[in-house]
Amino acid sequence: MNLYRAHVLVCGGTGCHSSNSDKIKEKMEDRIKEKGLENEVKVVMTGCFGLCESGPNVVVYPEGVFYSHVKLSDVDEIVDEHLLKGRVVKRLLFKEAVEENIIKSVNEVDFYKKQTRVALRNCGIIDPENIEEYIAYDGYQALARALTEMTRDEVIQLVKDSGLRGRGGAGFPTGLKWDFTKKASGDKKYVVCNADEGDPGAFMDRSILEGDPHSVLEAMTIAGYAVGSDQGYIYIRAEYPIAVKRLQIAINQAREYGLLGENILNSGFNFDIELRLGAGAFVCGEETALIESIEGKRGMPRNKPPFPANEGLWGKPTLINNVETYANIPVIFQRGVDWFRSIGTEKSPGTKVFALGGKIENTGLVEIPMGTTLRDIIYGIGGGIPKGKDFKAVQTGGPSGGCIPKEYLDTPVDYESLTKLGSIMGSGGMIVMDEDNCMVDIARFFLDFTVDESCGKCTACRIGTRRMLEILEKITSGKGEPGDIEKLEELANNIKDSALCGLGQTAPNPVVSTLKYFRDEYEAHVYEKRCPSGHCRRLVTFVIREDLCKGCGLCKRNCPNDAITGEVREAHVIDPEKCIKCGTCIEKCPFGAIEKR
Amino acid sequence: MKSIEELNKIRQEALAKMNLRTDEERIRIVVGMATCGISAGARPVLTAFLEEVSKRKLENVVVSQTGCIGLCKLEPIVEVYEPGKEKVTYIEMTPEKARRVVAQHIVNGNVVNEYTIGSYKSE
Ligand SMILES: Cc1cc2nc3c(=O)[nH]c(=O)nc-3n(C[C@H](O)[C@H](O)[C@H](O)COP(=O)(O)O)c2cc1C
Ligand code: SF4
Ligand code: SF4
Ligand code: SF4
Ligand code: FES
Ligand code: FES
Numbered sequence: 001m002n003l004y005r006a007h008v009l010v011c012g013g014t015g016c017h018s019s020n021s022d023k024i025k026e027k028m029e030d031r032i033k034e035k036g037l038e039n040e041v042k043v044v045m046t047g048c049f050g051l052c053e054s055g056p057n058v059v060v061y062p063e064g065v066f067y068s069h070v071k072l073s074d075v076d077e078i079v080d081e082h083l084l085k086g087r088v089v090k091r092l093l094f095k096e097a098v099e100e101n102i103i104k105s106v107n108e109v110d111f112y113k114k115q116t117r118v119a120l121r122n123c124g125i126i127d128p129e130n131i132e133e134y135i136a137y138d139g140y141q142a143l144a145r146a147l148t149e150m151t152r153d154e155v156i157q158l159v160k161d162s163g164l165r166g167r168g169g170a171g172f173p174t175g176l177k178w179d180f181t182k183k184a185s186g187d188k189k190y191v192v193c194n195a196d197e198g199d200p201g202a203f204m205d206r207s208i209l210e211g212d213p214h215s216v217l218e219a220m221t222i223a224g225y226a227v228g229s230d231q232g233y234i235y236i237r238a239e240y241p242i243a244v245k246r247l248q249i250a251i252n253q254a255r256e257y258g259l260l261g262e263n264i265l266n267s268g269f270n271f272d273i274e275l276r277l278g279a280g281a282f283v284c285g286e287e288t289a290l291i292e293s294i295e296g297k298r299g300m301p302r303n304k305p306p307f308p309a310n311e312g313l314w315g316k317p318t319l320i321n322n323v324e325t326y327a328n329i330p331v332i333f334q335r336g337v338d339w340f341r342s343i344g345t346e347k348s349p350g351t352k353v354f355a356l357g358g359k360i361e362n363t364g365l366v367e368i369p370m371g372t373t374l375r376d377i378i379y380g381i382g383g384g385i386p387k388g389k390d391f392k393a394v395q396t397g398g399p400s401g402g403c404i405p406k407e408y409l410d411t412p413v414d415y416e417s418l419t420k421l422g423s424i425m426g427s428g429g430m431i432v433m434d435e436d437n438c439m440v441d442i443a444r445f446f447l448d449f450t451v452d453e454s455c456g457k458c459t460a461c462r463i464g465t466r467r468m469l470e471i472l473e474k475i476t477s478g479k480g481e482p483g484d485i486e487k488l489e490e491l492a493n494n495i496k497d498s499a500l501c502g503l504g505q506t507a508p509n510p511v512v513s514t515l516k517y518f519r520d521e522y523e524a525h526v527y528e529k530r531c532p533s534g535h536c537r538r539l540v541t542f543v544i545r546e547d548l549c550k551g552c553g554l555c556k557r558n559c560p561n562d563a564i565t566g567e568v569r570e571a572h573v574i575d576p577e578k579c580i581k582c583g584t585c586i587e588k589c590p591f592g593a594i595e596k597r
Numbered sequence: 598m599k600s601i602e603e604l605n606k607i608r609q610e611a612l613a614k615m616n617l618r619t620d621e622e623r624i625r626i627v628v629g630m631a632t633c634g635i636s637a638g639a640r641p642v643l644t645a646f647l648e649e650v651s652k653r654k655l656e657n658v659v660v661s662q663t664g665c666i667g668l669c670k671l672e673p674i675v676e677v678y679e680p681g682k683e684k685v686t687y688i689e690m691t692p693e694k695a696r697r698v699v700a701q702h703i704v705n706g707n708v709v710n711e712y713t714i715g716s717y718k719s720e
Contacts, residue, residue, distance in 0.1 A: 005660040
């Protein structure tokens with residue numbers, strides 16, 4: 001056995017991969033060889049570290065030195081200085097990893113220190129393409145225990161006792177779902193993993209699959225044993241090529257090691273898993289539409305009931321869980337129900353992974369115990385709002401969710417609290433908005449998404465959401481009329497009540513929640529033809545303040561449409577007829593004399 | 598693989614290789630590897646430590662390197678940090694001395710006094 005004195009972990013998640021982390025890994029290995037260090041230093045490609053914005057990211061163990069924004073041209077310096085001579089390359093350290101000249105290890109950085117990694121426990125730590133690294137970190141121990149020491153009912157009881165709830169959005173108790181599927185009558189049953197992940201900006205599930213694919217395979221196999229199924233499917237969008245590739249490698253390795261296939265661990269239990277690629281329609285994440293799609297039909301939702309647990313894939317009882325839900329299963333078996341319940345809250349035990357985005361210092365993937373407040377996530381881990389701007393709202397749950405305003409920043413994140421505020425936990429999208437965001441426009445953005453993604457099966461959703469979008473477009477372009485707001489509310493209620501599937505039923509949420517907390521912004525647009533945040537271009541006018549203008553002429557020279565006139569050292573003026581509202585002049589004015597009104 | 602025993606065997610072996618990637622407290626053997634250290638022969642010392650630690654399957658030991666320790670004329674210098682104990686500094690190390698440090702100090706807990714910086718001063 002060859003013992004290495006240092007491991008260099010290069011992030012191979014989608015984010016870092018797109019900025020050439022694979023080439024960095026190659027070059028690193030070449031340089032290490034050149035320096036004769038290949039028997040001392042090992043280079044490993046891992047899944048996402050969660051800080052994709054500052055990628056490509058590299059961590060060197062045993063010290064835990066965290067390099068970010070690593071370029072191909074930095075590789076030689078890291079090898080020659082750090083790996084050969086032991087001198088950390090300070091200029092490449094992640095910005096928060098140096099404090100008063102002390103270099104912090106990766107786990108000491110605030111962004112990680114405040115997280116609790118359960119579903120992401122192995123992401124960024126193990127090589128996802130090497131089953132032995134997963135096994136080293138207790139992988140497949142849960143399956144071994146379930147198959148050799150536990151009855152099917154005991155397995156289900158354990159999942160029930162853990163209190164685990166579905167991470168795909170609705171928060172349905174996982175153990176209960178397993179029980180329904182086990183009790184459903186039928187000789188053939190299926191286990192499905194929902195990896196469709198269609199929320200704009202969400203990449204939690206992708207990161208788990210890229211960073212720790214075996215945890216999902218192991219959990220599905222345990223589920224198969226519990227419900228009495230011998231065939232699993234992972235439904236994943238084709239736009240996730242890295243995740244697809246790593247899953248396929250993982251499946252092949254698990255088969256090779258006898259952890260998938262016939263007579264697993266000599267228990268007499270057979271189980272296999274196959275991938276099914278989706279075209280990436282949002283509605284295909286809805287479980288019944290997903291089933292139709294696997295069956296080769298067009299992905300349109302079915303009526304419920306019957307629920308998939310009774311009549312799912314090809315009419316057979318089918319268990320469907322989300323990627324993150326599965327990723328929690330093996331570790332619950334390893335560390336026990338009491339441990340799991342000690343994290344999070346009474347009704348929402350465990351953690352939740354969020355994709356933190358928008359107007360926030362550290363965008364990225366974070367995993368926090370349920371019950372953590374929005375404030376802790378946004379300010380503690382996320383590092384707050386950039387450029388000293390004011391926080392306005394946070395959007396959770398993507399197109400099915402809502403906006404939560406400042407007053408509720410101290411709300412603990414759990415299923416019930418978020419629902420009470422008119423939003424939802426959802427699958428884990430979390431978008432932060434500051435004073436420059438227009439809430440009407442945010443609602444428009446999400447409605448635009450749903451209108452595109454509606455499958456068209458029912459009128460309420462197909463026509464209703466389009467009507468809502470038209471009204472929102474009218475309002476944001478300054479053509480809103482009295483009665484529009486009321487019309488939006490009426491449509492929202494109708495769609496909620498009559499849409500067939502969750503997509504339509506929740507589509508009005510972004511409008512309803514912004515109307516609830518930011519009605520004044522809607523009213524300003526409609527009645528005063530004014531956008532309070534200055535975002536809606538067609539509703540703002542650019543004006544030069546006579547008292548502040550020094551007549552330097554910079555704005556005039558930079559205006560692309562010659563909309564500004566004025567003599568040197570005299571106040572300038574903008575011709576509103578000519579101004580195309582590009583904003584250049586505001587940026588250029590050295591005296592802050594130009595305002596949006 | 599057909600048994601839990603086999604699974605556990607793979608686990609043990611793979612874990613030993615990944616031992617580095619945690620924050621847990623371990624014995625750290627640090628070799629000074631700045632320019633002076635390298636020219637004084639620090640690399641063979643480092644390699645000897647690695648071989649010895651790996652041969653003996655010492656799981657709670659990491660071997661790493663550092664920059665200039667500031668005593669060029671005593672290089673190669675090796676520092677041993679044990680959780681809860683004072684740092685021990687060995688000087689003018691060679692691969693042979695390294696093997697003895699592992700056997701005597703790391704495994705059995707007896708500092709090899711004759712190689713330490715303390716004994717140099719008292720000479
Ligand atoms: C429009 C729509 C899209 C959905 N998209 C997803 C998705 O991308 N991933 C997912 O796991 N669940 C999605 N769901 C929820 C699934 O229908 C289902 O509830 C979930 O996969 C169950 O797994 P869980 O209990 O583990 O959360 C979606 C639901 C709706 C209505
Ligand atoms: S609510 Fe919308 S997405 Fe769902 S079935 Fe009806 S038309 Fe299709
Ligand atoms: S916003 Fe653009 S077009 Fe309008 S005055 Fe300023 S620079 Fe000219
Ligand atoms: S850049 Fe500012 S100060 Fe200069 S002329 Fe324009 S408005 Fe006046
Ligand atoms: S992909 Fe590298 S940190 Fe996310
Ligand atoms: S429509 Fe955007 S702030 Fe107005």
